[in-house]
Amino acid sequence: MKDEMSRLELIIGKILRVGVAISIGLMLFGCLLLVFRNNKEIIPYYSYLELNKILSGILVLQPNAWLMGGLFVLILTPVIRVLTSVFAFMKVKDWTYMWITSLVLLILIVAMIFGISQK
Amino acid sequence: MLTQAMIMLLVGIIAGLIGSILGLGGGILITPALTLMGVDIKYAIAASIIAVIATSSGSSIAFLKDDVLNLRVAMFLEIFTTVGALIGALLTGYFNGVVLYFLFGALLIFQAWNMWKKLRAKNYEKIEVNHDDLAEKLQLNGSYYDKNIKKYVSYSLKNVPGGAAVMFGAGIASGLLGIGSGAFKVMAMDGVMKMPLKPSTSTSNLMMGVTAAASAVIYFFSGMIQPVIAVPIALGIIVGSSIGARLMQHLPAKLIRQIFIPFVLLMALQLILKGLGIG
Secondary structure, three states: OHHHHHHHHHHHHHHHHHHHHHHHHHHHHHHHHHHOOOOOOOOOHHHOOOHHHHHHHHHOOOHHHHHHHHHHHHHHHHHHHHHHHHHHHHHOOOHHHHHHHHHHHHHHHHHHHHHHHHO | OHHHHHHHHHHHHHHHHHHHHHOOOOHHHHHHHHHHOOOOHHHHHHHHHHHHHHHHHHHHHHHHHOOOOOHHHHHHHHHHHHHHHHHHHHHHHHOOOHHHHHHHHHHHHHHHHHHHHHHHOOOOOOOOOOOOHHHHHOOOOEEEEEOOOOEEEEEOOOOHHHHHHHHHHHHHHHHHHOOOOHHHHHHHHHHHOOOOHHHHHHHHHHHHHHHHHHHHHHHHHOOOOOHHHHHHHHHHHHHHHHHHHHHHOOOOHHHHHHHHHHHHHHHHHHHHHHHOOOO
């Protein structure tokens, strides 16, 4: 039981590490773009409050799009951690915890939808 | 501009170190530091939510690898914090938070006093053997390897409903007042459920990210999170919390408790001042 649990923790830890690494990469590249901007006009960050705009901004190397993208990935890391945990508990057939984790994920999604609609 | 970014990076490193060791979000340091630097309080709070997530993810990488935290306890208690946070957010318009500031402030003072008592007691970090049906049914009992005393510590929990109730209250506090709830999470695990301090603070760290995620998404899409502030802080925190998560495991539990008490008192003071309408 203990071994299985540590294996789960290792998998979830790896996922978390990948998420944090992607986030750091985006943010650092955004900082580099800011430093070497070659007189390029910088579009302010509040133009990047939608995911599709962030993506298109990343493609045209707008520094703020990269920074906002990095922050967004960072915000998602805990959510992705919960999502991974659902599958991890499913894999070891720990049904009780699969349901508990699914419930947490559901509450989290409801809270986000509620919050964004309240804006 | 660049100097300011450097200062924020440094503030982030310090907040990440302390947050990861104590299982607190680091918001307690970030918000005052930013307001001192002249950042508008709205943006300071939004940046401190990012700080909580960065501390949580940055430190949990090491805590998961070293198997210090308790994943089941985290998942089970997260039900109560997330529901609490949602209810807290729903109540925001209809409820006067002033009473709550005093209530939660008083709770924190009580927690500091409890920790003080634990420090003064003989064999203060003794692991109790508890037989709690609910803890056994939910397989919440666990063990971890303590790098300070160099041995495996097995522990069993008690009073799971009490811990869940504190978590629910902590969730409401964070949803309604926008305060971090790391201190209450440590209180539920270490104080109520009698989990050893190191698994308590590291599990609190893992949970904090989830509690903060929903509000962070809202702040992000409403443009409250300014990259110019949040990015250097987040980068600093990831560095600080990675170091802190490794350092914490080598510290004696007693020392962690000694650092914890003044921080909890500082938080209590912040809350009570807010309740009085100052700061």
